Amino acid sequence: MAHVPQIKIPATYIRGGTSKGVFFRLDDLPESAQIPGPARDALLLRVIGSPDPYGKQIDGMGGATSSTSKTVILSRSIKPEHDVDYLFGQVSIDTAFVDWSGNCGNLSAAVGSFAISAGLVDSGRIPHNGMAVVRIWQANIGKTIIAHVPITNGEVQETGDFELDGVTFPAAEVQLEFMDPAADEDGEGGSMFPTGNLVDDLVVPGVGTLKATLINAGIPTIFIQAEAIGYTGTELQDAINSDPQALVRFETIRAYGAVRMGLIEHVDEAAKRQHTPKVAFVAPPEAYQSSSGKAVAASDVDLLVRALSMGKLHHAMMGTAAVAIGTAAAVPGTLVNLAAGGGERTAVRFGHPSGTLRVGAEARQVNGEWTVTKAIMSRSARVLMEGWVRVPGDAF
Incomplete structure (x- = not known):
């Protein structure tokens, strides 16, 4: 044949x-x-x-x-x-x-x-x-x-x-x-903070009500507090990816967050939109050992962030999520900003499973709405x- x-x-x-x-x-x-x-x-x-x-x-x-x-x-x-x-x-x-x-x-x-x-x-x-x-x-x-x-x-x-x-x-x-x-009037979500709030109470059946910062910047991202879901922010991939129940829990959070952000109308649609939004959890600085064995001291970072991509904990950090992190950190009162110590800032260095990354962002408030002119970072x-x-x- x-x-x-x-x-x-x-x-x-x-x-x-x-x-x-x-x-x-x-x-x-x-x-x-x-x-x-x-x-x-x-x-x-x-x-x-x-x-x-x-x-x-x-x-x-x-x-x-x-x-x-x-x-x-x-x-x-x-x-x-x-x-x-x-x-x-x-x-x-x-x-x-x-x-x-x-x-x-x-x-x-x-x-x-x-x-x-x-x-x-x-x-x-x-x-x-x-x-x-x-x-x-x-x-x-x-x-x-x-x-x-x-x-x-x-x-x-x-x-x-x-x-x-x-x-x-x-x-x-x-x-x-x-x-x-950040998203604008022509982009999905309608604004940088699609709900109009820096922090929302996100109701997730089977998980609970979580404080969440929902932001459209770089990529739509749902930020939650590590301690609220039983983590410290120092976790490496195996701690999450080897736990099927944890992965289901994160996907449920992602689906309900997507609905709250206006990206989908029903949680069932999340399965056809795997790339966005992302879900990440944040925590204040704490020492940990990265996946390469490199020691990261609490003084090396402003905060800790772990993010999931396509249903798994990322081995480092997605570049677009880093933009979301830098942008959220620049806005006083978001969960990312508070984990970094609060206040105004134009750059943040965060710890991820593979080490650290610095990202800068220029955010300002115009007529009561937060906007960001640009986010900057280096890659290779x-x-x-x-x-x-x-x-x-x-x-x-």
Whole structure:
């Protein structure tokens, strides 16, 4: 019996921040996958190796974690004053689903460098030596990201001595500016604080009534207090991910929080919106040992944060959630701000399972409403492999 042969598609496998994913130029995709829809989703699922009932993604490029089950599509921007349009697809591991509802802040660090190398940025905007400023339109959420990409002898500089907790080896530093990261009148949720409150009483059947800060900044995020759910904020992955009851509890909190934020109408819809919102728990500073064995002293951080992504505790911190953390910390009275000691602040260093991360945010109150002009943090990115990815020709 004859079978349809494989096709090959130009692709690049890149680490960005503490994530990695498969990057494509839009024009390189098969014609049917160049537009949103079932063909595109089916192609990306097959590339990554999903759905996989074994949860391993052995027959694809995915790494069987939320941090490594990711795809990116880039094209020259159609948005004025922008260089590149960036579309992110979070691929489910065990179900046939690609979530387009949010951004990946970690892979954002790789967008500028890939765009330059792929010829998507006008050559006149790239110095022979120095820093290239790449203006990125994040198409999932309709926001601008500014990437500062180091250039040496006309090419992207990837190697360097910048160390990022959660990444084993050093690389070149890439500074990211997430401009106006909170939701606006055209975005989901309607405002930075969709309920109008800095702290809400979130009623979660089977769990209880929890104090929660519900924020749309970077990515919709539900912040709760660690102690309210029996944790200290020093937990590593195994403490949460090896506890099925805990994971169900967090997913229930996430679902009811999504309804309260206006992202879905009924909790049953949360299963079709796995990427957003995120749920995180916060605590005041406390000493702990990171997943690498590195000691983190209480004096090293302003607060502790642990966040879940795609139903599991993240091994470090999602970049978009870091934006939410920095933004919430800058607003006096949120649970994040209070865990950091309260008061006004323009930057915060928080402890996560792999170590620490600093993020800055500029927040201000206008006519009684909180807004944030930008959030800033540094990541790194490195091309791991480039060439072609192959998939069966009848897979999409």
